[in-house]
Amino acid sequence: MSPFGPLSAVASHPIHLPTALSTDRLDRYWATSGPLRYWYGTALVTDPILAALQTFADQHNIIPTFLSLFGDNRLNTTENRAASHIWFRNNNRRNEWFPQVAEFCAQIHQSQAYDTVIQIGIGGSELGPRAAYHAIKRWAIKNGQVHMKAKFIANLDSDDARLIVSKVDLRRTLIIVVSKSGGTLETTENLTLVSDLAIEQGIDPAQFRKQLIVVTTQGSKLDLSDQFGHSFYLDEGIGGRFSVTSAVGALVLGLCFGAEPVSAFLDGACDIDALSQDPNILNNIPLLSALLGVWDRTILGFPTRAVIPYCEGLRFLPAHLQQLECESCGKQVTSEGLPIDYSTSPMVFGHTGTQAQHSFFQNLHQGTDTIPVEFVGVLRGQLDDTVQPDLVASWVGQISALALGRHHDDSRKHCPGNRPSTLIILETLTPHSLGSLVAYYENRTIFQGLLWGINPFDQEGVELGKLLYQQVRAGESGFPADLFSRIIG
Amino acid sequence: MSPFGPLSAVASHPIHLPTALSTDRLDRYWATSGPLRYWYGTALVTDPILAALQTFADQHNIIPTFLSLFGDNRLNTTENRAASHIWFRNNNRRNEWFPQVAEFCAQIHQSQAYDTVIQIGIGGSELGPRAAYHAIKRWAIKNGQVHMKAKFIANLDSDDARLIVSKVDLRRTLIIVVSKSGGTLETTENLTLVSDLAIEQGIDPAQFRKQLIVVTTQGSKLDLSDQFGHSFYLDEGIGGRFSVTSAVGALVLGLCFGAEPVSAFLDGACDIDALSQDPNILNNIPLLSALLGVWDRTILGFPTRAVIPYCEGLRFLPAHLQQLECESCGKQVTSEGLPIDYSTSPMVFGHTGTQAQHSFFQNLHQGTDTIPVEFVGVLRGQLDDTVQPDLVASWVGQISALALGRHHDDSRKHCPGNRPSTLIILETLTPHSLGSLVAYYENRTIFQGLLWGINPFDQEGVELGKLLYQQVRAGESGFPADLFSRIIG
Numbered sequence: 001m002s003p004f005g006p007l008s009a010v011a012s013h014p015i016h017l018p019t020a021l022s023t024d025r026l027d028r029y030w031a032t033s034g035p036l037r038y039w040y041g042t043a044l045v046t047d048p049i050l051a052a053l054q055t056f057a058d059q060h061n062i063i064p065t066f067l068s069l070f071g072d073n074r075l076n077t078t079e080n081r082a083a084s085h086i087w088f089r090n091n092n093r094r095n096e097w098f099p100q101v102a103e104f105c106a107q108i109h110q111s112q113a114y115d116t117v118i119q120i121g122i123g124g125s126e127l128g129p130r131a132a133y134h135a136i137k138r139w140a141i142k143n144g145q146v147h148m149k150a151k152f153i154a155n156l157d158s159d160d161a162r163l164i165v166s167k168v169d170l171r172r173t174l175i176i177v178v179s180k181s182g183g184t185l186e187t188t189e190n191l192t193l194v195s196d197l198a199i200e201q202g203i204d205p206a207q208f209r210k211q212l213i214v215v216t217t218q219g220s221k222l223d224l225s226d227q228f229g230h231s232f233y234l235d236e237g238i239g240g241r242f243s244v245t246s247a248v249g250a251l252v253l254g255l256c257f258g259a260e261p262v263s264a265f266l267d268g269a270c271d272i273d274a275l276s277q278d279p280n281i282l283n284n285i286p287l288l289s290a291l292l293g294v295w296d297r298t299i300l301g302f303p304t305r306a307v308i309p310y311c312e313g314l315r316f317l318p319a320h321l322q323q324l325e326c327e328s329c330g331k332q333v334t335s336e337g338l339p340i341d342y343s344t345s346p347m348v349f350g351h352t353g354t355q356a357q358h359s360f361f362q363n364l365h366q367g368t369d370t371i372p373v374e375f376v377g378v379l380r381g382q383l384d385d386t387v388q389p390d391l392v393a394s395w396v397g398q399i400s401a402l403a404l405g406r407h408h409d410d411s412r413k414h415c416p417g418n419r420p421s422t423l424i425i426l427e428t429l430t431p432h433s434l435g436s437l438v439a440y441y442e443n444r445t446i447f448q449g450l451l452w453g454i455n456p457f458d459q460e461g462v463e464l465g466k467l468l469y470q471q472v473r474a475g476e477s478g479f480p481a482d483l484f485s486r487i488i489g
Numbered sequence: 490m491s492p493f494g495p496l497s498a499v500a501s502h503p504i505h506l507p508t509a510l511s512t513d514r515l516d517r518y519w520a521t522s523g524p525l526r527y528w529y530g531t532a533l534v535t536d537p538i539l540a541a542l543q544t545f546a547d548q549h550n551i552i553p554t555f556l557s558l559f560g561d562n563r564l565n566t567t568e569n570r571a572a573s574h575i576w577f578r579n580n581n582r583r584n585e586w587f588p589q590v591a592e593f594c595a596q597i598h599q600s601q602a603y604d605t606v607i608q609i610g611i612g613g614s615e616l617g618p619r620a621a622y623h624a625i626k627r628w629a630i631k632n633g634q635v636h637m638k639a640k641f642i643a644n645l646d647s648d649d650a651r652l653i654v655s656k657v658d659l660r661r662t663l664i665i666v667v668s669k670s671g672g673t674l675e676t677t678e679n680l681t682l683v684s685d686l687a688i689e690q691g692i693d694p695a696q697f698r699k700q701l702i703v704v705t706t707q708g709s710k711l712d713l714s715d716q717f718g719h720s721f722y723l724d725e726g727i728g729g730r731f732s733v734t735s736a737v738g739a740l741v742l743g744l745c746f747g748a749e750p751v752s753a754f755l756d757g758a759c760d761i762d763a764l765s766q767d768p769n770i771l772n773n774i775p776l777l778s779a780l781l782g783v784w785d786r787t788i789l790g791f792p793t794r795a796v797i798p799y800c801e802g803l804r805f806l807p808a809h810l811q812q813l814e815c816e817s818c819g820k821q822v823t824s825e826g827l828p829i830d831y832s833t834s835p836m837v838f839g840h841t842g843t844q845a846q847h848s849f850f851q852n853l854h855q856g857t858d859t860i861p862v863e864f865v866g867v868l869r870g871q872l873d874d875t876v877q878p879d880l881v882a883s884w885v886g887q888i889s890a891l892a893l894g895r896h897h898d899d900s901r902k903h904c905p906g907n908r909p910s911t912l913i914i915l916e917t918l919t920p921h922s923l924g925s926l927v928a929y930y931e932n933r934t935i936f937q938g939l940l941w942g943i944n945p946f947d948q949e950g951v952e953l954g955k956l957l958y959q960q961v962r963a964g965e966s967g968f969p970a971d972l973f974s975r976i977i978g
């Protein structure tokens with residue numbers, strides 16, 4: 001029997017939002033965790049369904065398992081190692097690495113030798129740090145805390161690195177090279193390319209080497225102190241998509257904005273880590289949100305999930321969440337390797353509002369699939385820190401339109417309604433509240449993985465593509481090489 | 490009976506890619522249209538299925554309907570007007586508007602008074618032009634054809650405009666304001682904000698007015714010649730998401746790169762318009778691709794579709810396609826308003842490769858849903874215009890991994906394979922080939938709308954959200970206002 005049988009049973013009493021929306025739901029379907037407020041009155045759940053979700057979470061030992069993330073553990077069963085990103089950002093272990101980052105940033109700022117930092121990395125070494133950098137940038141401008149600007153190079157397409165390098169003064173640029181294994185093709189190729197371009201510009205190679213900083217694991221292929229001016233390490237149990245609160249994110253953010261905002265960012269994450277320990281799902285936003293996600297995906301069968309931040313500073317958040325959620329939970333066997341007969345990760349996508357309203361929202365309102373939406377609303381701007389009522393009214397209007405729909409005699413203008421959404425509200429977007437928002441999505445993702453019985457910390461599906469790439473480049477025979485030769489000619 | 494009955498019949502003979510991939514498919518499953526090459530050997534089709542798709546297209550009068558787009562028509566039945574973007578970019582009508590754009594750009598370049606252009610617009614007024622701007626930028630740098638740089642302001646969140654304005658010298662900046670109706674909230678608000686910021690900087694309002702250019706329809710709320718230094722018009726039959734080859738895209742591109750590359754961009758689109766008239770689906774890439782999309786979505790039931798350009802210059806293409814495809818085909822009634830019982834637009838999403846490989850590709854390889862992928866491969870770089878074999882091998886590796894899968898004794902490393910993809914190849918990304926690529930996606934989208942029997946030119950689903958926004962702002966009673974007051978307090 002599917003572990004989701006008990007949940008499927010309560011699904012036989014569905015809710016119809018256009019008739020069910022009430023003052024009661026407006027008053028009661030709220031939860032608060034730190035700087036985050038969560039409203040789920042337009043989720044397709046009722047009190048009995050919430051009670052069943054609580055029972056389901058209790059029966060699957062979700063909180064005890066989550067608690068093991070605060071110390072040594074073997075939750076990444078596939079690779080037989082710990083998932084350690086939470087452990088290393090909380091206070092007992094943060095002291096082992098963050099002071100060095102803070103001190104290095106202070107030295108660089110004091111030297112006034114650099115105005116730019118380029119981070120070379122891909123996947124979690126790019127997406128999380130890039131999202132956080134843009135989310136803090138306007139706050140830092142407003143508060144006079146911009147020390148350096150950051151650029152990111154990720155793509156194997158050399159057009160990425162070449163344009164970025166052409167825009168900066170390499171003599172005044174630090175290069176952070178981020179690769180956990182030290183063997184990431186894109187990152188080593190881009191390091192070589194940027195170094196070649198520096199030499200072309202007449203920069204002395206020995207001097208340029210001092211500008212190179214590596215963030216990797218101890219003993220990796222890039223743990224070569226003679227080739228870098230400085231080395232920072234992360235624990236091997238910190239997965240790329242969970243690494244923004246390690247040196248992978250903290251170093252570039254600290255160089256740009258100073259160590260203090262980065263401390264606040266980490267504290268914001270730790271606040272949510274603490275609040276995520278509450279077994280009562282109505283007090284634990286990440287767990288409640290994870291359960292609603294499982295409800296939408298596995299019980300109601302919705303194949304996708306949109307995340308729409310109504311905040312220009314969060315422009316790069318959806319791309320980060322796409323990796324975080326899809327790479328963690330896009331699995332089809334349990335953590336023990338047993339086949340499963342239910343749906344796991346939806347395809348997550350998103351774009352900032354209000355832009356998304358003028359783009360794919362047509363498909364949300366009148367398409368043939370139901371696409372649950374998570375709205376992320378920020379009440380105050382960063383550069384102009386007053387409340388933006390027009391912006392708030394925009395997402396309120398969209399939540400309402402999706403839920404209520406509209407009868408129209410012209411069927412082409414008819415909107416069916418009953419389309420679910422959830423809402424995360426931040427009063428302001430600061431380093432602290434950003435840390436909370438990031439940890440909310442991380443912990444929500446881990447909870448979903450545990451609820452689905454899968455290992456959210458491995459990513460075995462991406463290995464085969466790398467292997468076949470190598471076969472092509474080695475000139476081996478078979479379909480990949482044949483296709484390659486048809487294309488390259 | 491569903492119109493798709495005859496197609497469902499051939500679906501009872503499915504293909505299994507790991508066993509079916511053959512030299513025959515490598516040799517024959519190619520099509521060429523202008524600068525585009527298309528390989529569909531890893532689509533889930535066979536010769537009999539292709540024959541059925543040909544019959545289906547023939548029976549639904551797809552080509553005769555498409556041909557009407559080259560002249561006056563009433564294809565946008567909901568709004569009882571023409572769909573005219575193809576008509577106006579082809580030669581007979583291009584002469585009515587493009588020479589003015591070209592002349593204006595030449596005058597501006599000659600004056601040397603400006604180094605930046607800011608385009609204020611949202612939806613199609615932002616996404617298509619932004620995608621095209623970034624796709625041409627590196628080509629123009631390489632070819633010494635950069636006259637001005639462009640920035641785009643779209644969001645109602647004032648943090649968007651404020652950051653952009655802080656980065657430019659407003660005295661040397663032209664502002665293009667794009668709104669077809671002239672009443673788009675975001676655009677009029679951002680125009681006001683930017684004008685206020687100019688006054689704050691001490692710029693004379695009368696002088697600043699001369700720097701404002703409007704692109705709108707004749708007689709719209711923004712057709713106010715005394716408030717703008719210059720006005721350009723587009724036909725009311727040109728929908729926002731199809732407007733990048735009108736003045737909406739041509740003006741900003743012409744100011745940045747000169748009129749000649751824009752001519753080439755339009756010519757590239759017209760080449761595909763001509764080739765899209767071929768009734769033989771094996772010679773008509775947009776039609777074939779549309780049919781394969783309908784096959785994946787409506788017959789095989791796949792709810793999403795990924796587009797992955799392996800080219801840094803195409804970074805903003807997926808966001809444009811998300812609007813183009815989802816706003817055009819996210820409908821649940823026919824163009825006559827009759828209910829339909831089959832699936833229309835999938836949820837389209839994407840990101841550049843190789844970044845996407847290190848992000849959500851896990852979900853493509855081992856997730857519980859099949860997610861068809863369109864790979865867009867560009868053989869040569871723009872800044873370094875040599876062939877990039879590592880990059881080509883990367884997408885060949887991914888296509889192979891999705892199709893072939895891999896048996897592994899550890900089920901956590903097992904990849905099921907048989908996951909479909911298609912491939913568009915460009916030798917180089919130039920203004921001309923970009924125009925062809927854009928028109929390929931436009932015509933593909935129109936074909937899909939016609940195949941589904943829907944009107945791909947309206948977007949009635951987005952109106953309700955605007956209406957409820959207005960109710961909130963007007964303080965009217967009801968659920969939206971109640972939710973708003975719970976949030977704003």
